[in-house]
Amino acid sequence: MKTERFDKKLFKQEVINNLKTQFRVELDNATQQQIYQAVAYALKEWIIEDWMDTQKTYEEKDPKILYYMSMEFLMGRALGNNLINMSMYGEVKEALEELGVDLNMVEDQEPDPALGNGGLGRLAACFLDSLATLGYAAYGCGIRYQYGMFKQKIKDGYQIEVPDEWLKNGNPFELKRPEYAKEVRFGGNIRTEYDEASGRINFIQENYQSVMAVPYDYPVVGYGNHIVNTLRIWDAEPITDFQLDSFDKGEYDKAVEQKNLAKNIVEVLYPNDNHYEGKELRLKQQYFFVSASLQAAVAKYKKNHDDITKLYEKMTIQMNDTHPTVSVAELMRILMDEEGLGWDEAWEVTTKTCAYTNHTIMAEALEKWPIDLFSRLLPRVYQIVEEIDRRFVNKIREMYPGNEEKVRKMAILWDGQVRMAHMAIAAGYSVNGVAKLHTEILKNQELKDFYQMMPEKFNNKTNGITQRRFLMHGNPLLSDWVTKKLGTDTWATDLSLMSGLKKYVDDPKSQKEFMEIKLQNKKRLAKYIKEHNGIDVDPTSIFDVQVKRLHEYKRQLMNILHVMYLYNQLKKNPNMNFYPTTFIFGAKAAAGYRRAKQTIKLINSVADKVNNDASIKGKLKVVFIEDYRVSNAELIFAAADVSEQISTASKEASGTGNMKFMLNGAPTLGTMDGANVEIVDEIGEENAFIFGLSSEEVINYENNGGYHPYEIYENDKDIHEVLDQLVDGTYADGDHELYKDLYQSLLFGDTGSQADMYFILKDFRSYAEAHEKVAKAYQDTKKWAKMAMTNTAGCGKFSSDRTIQEYVDDIWHLDKIR
Numbered sequence: 001m002k003t004e005r006f007d008k009k010l011f012k013q014e015v016i017n018n019l020k021t022q023f024r025v026e027l028d029n030a031t032q033q034q035i036y037q038a039v040a041y042a043l044k045e046w047i048i049e050d051w052m053d054t055q056k057t058y059e060e061k062d063p064k065i066l067y068y069m070s071m072e073f074l075m076g077r078a079l080g081n082n083l084i085n086m087s088m089y090g091e092v093k094e095a096l097e098e099l100g101v102d103l104n105m106v107e108d109q110e111p112d113p114a115l116g117n118g119g120l121g122r123l124a125a126c127f128l129d130s131l132a133t134l135g136y137a138a139y140g141c142g143i144r145y146q147y148g149m150f151k152q153k154i155k156d157g158y159q160i161e162v163p164d165e166w167l168k169n170g171n172p173f174e175l176k177r178p179e180y181a182k183e184v185r186f187g188g189n190i191r192t193e194y195d196e197a198s199g200r201i202n203f204i205q206e207n208y209q210s211v212m213a214v215p216y217d218y219p220v221v222g223y224g225n226h227i228v229n230t231l232r233i234w235d236a237e238p239i240t241d242f243q244l245d246s247f248d249k250g251e252y253d254k255a256v257e258q259k260n261l262a263k264n265i266v267e268v269l270y271p272n273d274n275h276y277e278g279k280e281l282r283l284k285q286q287y288f289f290v291s292a293s294l295q296a297a298v299a300k301y302k303k304n305h306d307d308i309t310k311l312y313e314k315m316t317i318q319m320n321d322t323h324p325t326v327s328v329a330e331l332m333r334i335l336m337d338e339e340g341l342g343w344d345e346a347w348e349v350t351t352k353t354c355a356y357t358n359h360t361i362m363a364e365a366l367e368k369w370p371i372d373l374f375s376r377l378l379p380r381v382y383q384i385v386e387e388i389d390r391r392f393v394n395k396i397r398e399m400y401p402g403n404e405e406k407v408r409k410m411a412i413l414w415d416g417q418v419r420m421a422h423m424a425i426a427a428g429y430s431v432n433g434v435a436k437l438h439t440e441i442l443k444n445q446e447l448k449d450f451y452q453m454m455p456e457k458f459n460n461k462t463n464g465i466t467q468r469r470f471l472m473h474g475n476p477l478l479s480d481w482v483t484k485k486l487g488t489d490t491w492a493t494d495l496s497l498m499s500g501l502k503k504y505v506d507d508p509k510s511q512k513e514f515m516e517i518k519l520q521n522k523k524r525l526a527k528y529i530k531e532h533n534g535i536d537v538d539p540t541s542i543f544d545v546q547v548k549r550l551h552e553y554k555r556q557l558m559n560i561l562h563v564m565y566l567y568n569q570l571k572k573n574p575n576m577n578f579y580p581t582t583f584i585f586g587a588k589a590a591a592g593y594r595r596a597k598q599t600i601k602l603i604n605s606v607a608d609k610v611n612n613d614a615s616i617k618g619k620l621k622v623v624f625i626e627d628y629r630v631s632n633a634e635l636i637f638a639a640a641d642v643s644e645q646i647s648t649a650s651k652e653a654s655g656t657g658n659m660k661f662m663l664n665g666a667p668t669l670g671t672m673d674g675a676n677v678e679i680v681d682e683i684g685e686e687n688a689f690i691f692g693l694s695s696e697e698v699i700n701y702e703n704n705g706g707y708h709p710y711e712i713y714e715n716d717k718d719i720h721e722v723l724d725q726l727v728d729g730t731y732a733d734g735d736h737e738l739y740k741d742l743y744q745s746l747l748f749g750d751t752g753s754q755a756d757m758y759f760i761l762k763d764f765r766s767y768a769e770a771h772e773k774v775a776k777a778y779q780d781t782k783k784w785a786k787m788a789m790t791n792t793a794g795c796g797k798f799s800s801d802r803t804i805q806e807y808v809d810d811i812w813h814l815d816k817i818r
């Protein structure tokens, strides 16, 4: 598809002109960064018109608006993606070539906006892409962190965190909107005052501190439809009422405090994934963007509507995990204290407006705020939470008279804490999990009591990913091939059409083409690895890849232990039948997560040893890709042969990397966990390598005190050997302590936790067998090509377009814009 309006000559002129006006340079003297900026600003001109038109259309048609509230939006680079979605990629590439500029180089100058940790943040980004593409009015609401996810450097095998200065050179795509700034208040006390005229009690916050929330808007360009939605992220600025030279000491202190508050609040993204830390500043961040976003949303509604009790007809709020669930109480506050509704009216509106998505069953991710902290920081909001809790507990008692156990399990306030998930469920009109299995576990285990009490709220929305970024942009060769085979490019907006590829999976010519494309992509990645790691990898070896956040439940440790095992085998039997394999890892560990960091060190130590051992003749290579992020992920997915999805069954809510690999023709080597189950449903077990305990088995063990890994250690000599190598200095220059904690965790556990909580030893043998099956299948080139192609052909369900349409049909009920 070509855009009707692209004018190559004009575009080139704009680039040259931008270089002049912004930097006072000619093209020949411009730096690569300056060229990027000039190109980005030229593109922005194109986007702005569609953006304004879209917003005008929304004004006229007055559709229901979705506010997707999320602490994280892992957007990735905008330039290439916008070009793809505007169908301008090829033409801009040509235009730049005529100027002697390489578009790839230009794209590489853009800092990778990383306002998210992993799956949850990236899901939010895919959702925005799909919402715009499907033509639904939506705002992403979040925080404009000064520093996003840290940059990872590897030094001597250890992870070093480097601040991500993504705004250092400004951001061409953002638009500051000071006219929509909102004040957000923290702390102080609440004075109540009887208002004679209305007969109501007013709640007045005093002695508070406040910041000004100032929004920055980012265009979210739909694919091929000229619709441009908005990601609105909030910056904090000090309120300037107070003079810094004031001679009143109290005023002066307060001014300084408020300045610091503004600076601190948006400073940095917390780098925890699936884990909650309970820091006061984090709660401040949550309330900050929630309050600003809701104030703006209500103000927008009031501009065109006068009946605030009908708010839910024109807007809906999706809470991305518990992080923004203070929305519930904040909306109540706005409706009551600012709009004058009574409790019951406000509650009706709120509970028809807010919906909640759960993204994990991991206990350590459940947010529980200490009441003293919560009430000190948000005194008025806390009063409202108390009342929500009081009424909810009454309801529980009404439904289950005499059953105080139910109250203990479900109350919002309990044991000195505010349980955020409970508030979200009590107030939300929808509660959804992110894959079939995950939703079933929520209903039958983690949230069983809530499900029994309010079954109508619960539903599943299996995650998805955008094929625009992860195939069209990330894998242009395969993308063009798919279009050629299908005779159309409409799979770009209807991924179910990929099933049309099924008829080619047995065709030798198509198989050859498919595998040739994979090889090209492997060469592209090999080049990246050579440039970044200095390691030579053989593009004809199996690229076996695990890229995702480092977490014990994701079991990167099992993967590297298995590599150690293979290495032992190869050393003992140099002539054993072994297909050359490159094990590729990419993962960031939360800065404070010790065991995760030890695992990174272990991977790098094993890589060092194995890659430098000439005796195994390059059969085995291990690569740890530094700073795994959206931009290099696109290269990695395109080049993968095998997709490692090996979480302990029941622990990975969905996973979305699994879908990106599948789309790019990499079969899954994985457990029956998360969306892996549904991937297997789509393509059949014969097109994946499934191993390990089922979720029922895991849950069963857990409910009965775990299992005994020591028995496995004693009876399996290969496992024994590998574990001993953790503490005999093999991978630690003779140091016996370095990996002792990993060793201990597998065999003995910590105080209060089970040995091998994630069933690594238990699943090890079946994992090793699955690898053997992979190697065998790979050597049968035709069989492999068929499997890989069947994966690509079967990925239709996993488009985020499908996910979003389900959210619209079952939860949000948005109006489609054409």
Ligand code: GPV
Pocket: 117, 118, 119, 120, 121, 123, 272, 273, 274, 275, 321, 359, 360, 365, 434, 463, 652, 653, 654, 655, 656, 674
């Ligand atoms: I909660 N997820 C995440 O990335 N960070 C979090 O803090 C939490 C959940 C992830 C889950 O772990 C994945 O299984 C899931 O695919 C993803 O959220 C999107 O739903």
